[in-house]
Amino acid sequence: MHYELYYWPEIQGRGEFVRLALEAAGAPYIDVARGSKKGQGVEAMMKLTAGGARSVKADQTRLPFAPPFLKVDEELIAQTSHILDYLAPQLKLVPRDAAGRRFTQQLQLTMADLVVEAHDTHHPIASSLYYEEQKTAARKRSKIFIAERIPKFLDYFEHVLTRNPHSHSHLVGTSLTYADLSLFQVVEGLRYAFPKSMKRGEKAWPHLVALHDHVAALPRIAAYLASPRRIAFNENGIFRRYPELER
Amino acid sequence: MHYELYYWPEIQGRGEFVRLALEAAGAPYIDVARGSKKGQGVEAMMKLTAGGARSVKADQTRLPFAPPFLKVDEELIAQTSHILDYLAPQLKLVPRDAAGRRFTQQLQLTMADLVVEAHDTHHPIASSLYYEEQKTAARKRSKIFIAERIPKFLDYFEHVLTRNPHSHSHLVGTSLTYADLSLFQVVEGLRYAFPKSMKRGEKAWPHLVALHDHVAALPRIAAYLASPRRIAFNENGIFRRYPELER
Structure with a gap:
């Protein structure tokens, strides 16, 4: 199927x-x-x-x-x-116990909140307007997103990784979950959109960086990332690189 | 318990x-x-x-x-x-079948998306800034939220109610679900924040208004709404009334 x-x-x-x-x-x-x-x-x-x-x-x-x-x-x-x-x-991307499955979903929903905010850095007024029509507001929103929101969210995920008693390279339990894969994607996206800020900030999130690298090296993920199935980041997506938003 | x-x-x-x-x-x-x-x-x-x-x-x-x-x-x-x-x-606020439970959750998540957008009408730049510091952007965002986003979301929920083969006053199946209660709250909130726009728009959403009235009249909900447990809408919440945002 x-x-x-x-x-x-x-x-x-x-x-x-x-x-x-x-x-x-x-x-x-x-x-x-x-x-x-x-x-x-x-x-x-x-x-x-x-x-x-x-x-x-x-x-x-x-x-x-x-x-x-x-x-x-x-x-x-x-x-x-x-x-x-x-x-x-x-x-098989989630623990079998109900509480573990719930916590995984809770983490995913928290990432979904971050994703909305990342999108709104370049579209703070309306998705239906061009970026160029909302550039002034986008600069203001991005500045605070970089200074306050990225650290708040990534501190949280680092905290979860640090406190996982079973593994510091997985968010929940001992094995790979979809939340780990999503956190990899969040790091990829933030690095694409805000490379300088991430470079400066990442030393505060060692487990998160380790998780990112672990996921990137999984054979199936590595093969996928190198394939044409993986669409490149671009300026129509959620994570966009507009250098003027990172000053 | x-x-x-x-x-x-x-x-x-x-x-x-x-x-x-x-x-x-x-x-x-x-x-x-x-x-x-x-x-x-x-x-x-x-x-x-x-x-x-x-x-x-x-x-x-x-x-x-x-x-x-x-x-x-x-x-x-x-x-x-x-x-x-x-x-x-x-x-007992969801159908017992898995597909019904899933659709209810899907609708709730769609309302959650609407709630983020409703919040951002008054805080388009940052939650950590005062409304007064982002009033210009708030006016622009509200204008488009009212013109495009409220109709897009509420058309959708009206559509779901219209197509529910079992009941036009429930979103899923034949009985009350948490999604019905949440849709009541969404209507309450939008009416509080944007009273003139809702008054003008609501004739396009007859089932949604009927669902709202049905929920408001449920004995336990009516008792709750009249009790001190129900906090009044105010300008610290998600739905806020700033008349200048509705011009």
Whole structure:
């Protein structure tokens, strides 16, 4: 069985957290909106979203608000953290005990909060406006994001790693979870967007850097990162490099 | 057994979504940070958060990033949507089938996205700055939030209500879920913050208004709303009324 993932084809974005989990597990999947066969592509994805709810014609009674979403039989499972919580037991990327599974999801949701803030550094006024139209506000927001928010979030994850009694290179328990993969992606994204600030700050987060390096070296992840399946960071995604936002 | 909820004592905020679920179910709970007994109050709450991770002294190995969180035995369960997903089966506020439970959570996470955006209308630059310091950006963000984002989200929920084959006054299945309670709260909050815009817009969302009225009339919710346990909306919360943001 192939998993069917629906997400924007030209960015890492939120879909990347799901892609990383599928790749790390070696699970077969189709990145539907990136496909060119019949029933694939962006149009096929849009038909299943209720973003333009008034005009939706699809027969499904339960449509997601927005990508990413997973299609499993006739069910559409949306919201990044929630998709990961659903997939994780099948992919063996979460502890088997209920409390461990909950804490993993809690960490993922905290990363989701960070991701919203990272996005809003370049789009503080509206996603529907161009970056150039909100540059002044973007500079202000970025300055505080770098000074206050990155340290607050990354201190927290460093704290969690330090306190994990079973392993300092995993957030939960002794084995790889989807939260570890996501934290790798968060570090990658922040390094891309704010290279100078991360270079200066990272000495405060040794376990986090070690986790990042550990994930990057996992054979399946290393193979994925070197493949054309990994979309490069770019200025349409969540993490963007605008040097003027890092002064 | 009493549930122990930890959240800021002077605002509805994100904690209100949990309070509404506990109240609707008639579940006994302690709103710990609002208490004045030993081991209660804001300080007791802060001791359990890792917000200032570097200085945390608590013995727990798994601390939340921020309130709200629930304490269940020694486990701390954080993140609003996740708390609700945990509580819902116990409170009978979610369908028993897995797909129904998933869709309910998906809707809750979509509301959480809306809540972030509603907050950022008055704090588009940083939560750590005063509103007065970011008023110009707040006006711009609010204008687009009102024109584009409120309709996009509420069209979606109206769409979900319209397409629920079992009931147009419930989001999922035939019975009350925590997502219904949360949608009530979203409507309350948006009406408080943007009364003129909601008055103009609501005719497009008849099922949503009917759901709101249905929830408000539930005996336990009506009793709660009339009690001192319901904190009034105010200008420290997520939904704030600044008339200059609604022009």
